[in-house]
Amino acid sequence: MNFLKIAYISYYDFSLDTAATEHIIQTVEGLSRLGHKIWLFAPSFGRREFSANIQAVLVPRSNVLLFDSAVVRALRKSEVEFDIVYLRDYMGASRAVKYAVENNFPLVIEHNGLMYAETPLVSSMAQKILLWLDDRSRLKRRLLKADINIVVTEEIGKFFVKKFGIAREKLVHIPNGVDIARFKPCDDKTALRKKLGLNPPDAFWLGYIGSMYPWHILDVVISAFEQIAKRRNDVRLFIGGRGQELEKITALINRSDFKNYIYLKSPLPIEESDLYISSMDVNIALMSPSVAPYCWQVKVNHSGACGVPSVITYDKQFKKLFDAGVAVPAKELSPVGVAKTFEELLDRKKLNEMSVKMRSFVEKNLSWEKIVEEVEKVIKSAIRRKKIG
Known part of the structure; x- marks a missing residue:
């Protein structure tokens, strides 16, 4: 199979640096x-x-429903005979799916999260109405019309089934991937912490680096950190990023008896995130x-690529x-339970052994090179399925 002509549709703003x-x-x-x-179709x-x-094909629309219509016009205007349409799923996606089906283009839809879990925690009434409409018919319809649906976790697939x-x-x-050339272990954490202004540099540093939404339970x-700080003074907490919860988190830190042990950096420049991550002992x-x-x-x-273990909410998947030591499960999400996991x-020896x-594991399984190879296999499989009929 020669090179493919891929229409990639995404309702994300590429002027921003986010996980998506x-x-x-x-x-x-x-x-x-x-x-x-x-051909990457996006609003910015x-x-x-x-x-x-x-x-890059600009589809300048601020509203997701208007984008869904406008992207079809852009697809038609391109006059390209695409080998496949690849859709990063968005709420209300309908016309773009219909376009692929009517033109007999193979269709892959990627589901990198489950809006049903996240939206109720942050949504306006308008978003809740859109979610209700999507739930009523549109999501099921596009799941059925796709030749293949990529899911970032197995549980999303089970939910759809x-x-x-x-x-x-x-x-x-x-799964998601990682740039293993950029994110790598730090040879001298003490020196890096001094450079970043993380004092004391010889403390154990727990770090949260990312967006701040209600579901991150900051x-x-x-x-949990306060529980630890009551017992020992060699541990510090770093929180870097921004988002909906920033004001709340700032207030909690300012009221804490251990606010001098907590370092808040907002915003944290995305180009510096690898440095801060590799400087931590625990993510x-x-x-x-x-x-x-x-x-x-x-x-x-x-x-994981930086050799820093992550404490995550337990799920058997x-x-x-x-x-592999990439993640450590927190089964009890109370402050006492989380503090115990931290x-x-x-333990320096334990952390060093886990790092290697x-x-x-990350190099072998989660590099972007590996992930993209898997995506290419799915795309080719979808094309074969369409030909077989």
Whole structure:
């Protein structure tokens, strides 16, 4: 099979650096390196630049429903006979799916999270209405019309099977990846901490680095840290990022008896995130139990590549991450339970041994090169299925 012409549709703003845009950029750039030609349809690119094989097609619409209509007009205007349409799922996606089906283009839809778990925690009434409409008919329809649905966790696939009766052969699990050249272990954490202004540099540092939403339960993280700080003074907490919960988290820190032991950095420049992650002893990636099964957090991959273990909410589907030391399960999400999980990791020898093992696992299983190869296999499989009919 020669190079493919891929229409990649995404309702994300590429002028922003987020876990979602990182995933998409790494995927399309990886497919480009494999020789394929990609037309990336999105509402904004800012000053983002792509490789020669990637054509950015601007679809400037602020509303997701308007985008769904506008992207079809852009697809028709391109006059390209695509080999496949690849859709990063978005709420209300309908017309783009219909376009692929009517033109007999193979269709792959990627589900990198479950909006049903996240939306009720942050949504406006308008978003809740959209979710209700999507639930009533649209999501099931596009799941059925896709030749293959990629799911980032196995639990998303199980949800689709149970709720919508989707055939298992229509579902393929591919996790998120990581840039292993950029995210790597630090040879001298003490020197790096001095450079970043993390004092004392010889303390044990627990770190949360990422977006701040309700499901990240950072209030529990702060309370757990306070439990530890009551017993020992050689542990510090770093929180870096921004988001909906920033004001609440700032207030909690300011009221804490141990606020001098907590370092808040907001915003944290995305280009510096690898430095802060590799400077930590333990990464924090807890989530509400209602959301955790449906997220393969990019920050966990980043930390694993840096040789830093992540404490995550327990779910049995992540057993391989637990076995490799990439993730450590927190089964009890009370402040006392989380504090106990943190403290069990505060051993230099143990952390060093875990670092080597997890880096090896990430290189073998979670590099973007490996992930993109799996995506390419799915794309080719979808094309074959369409031809067979």
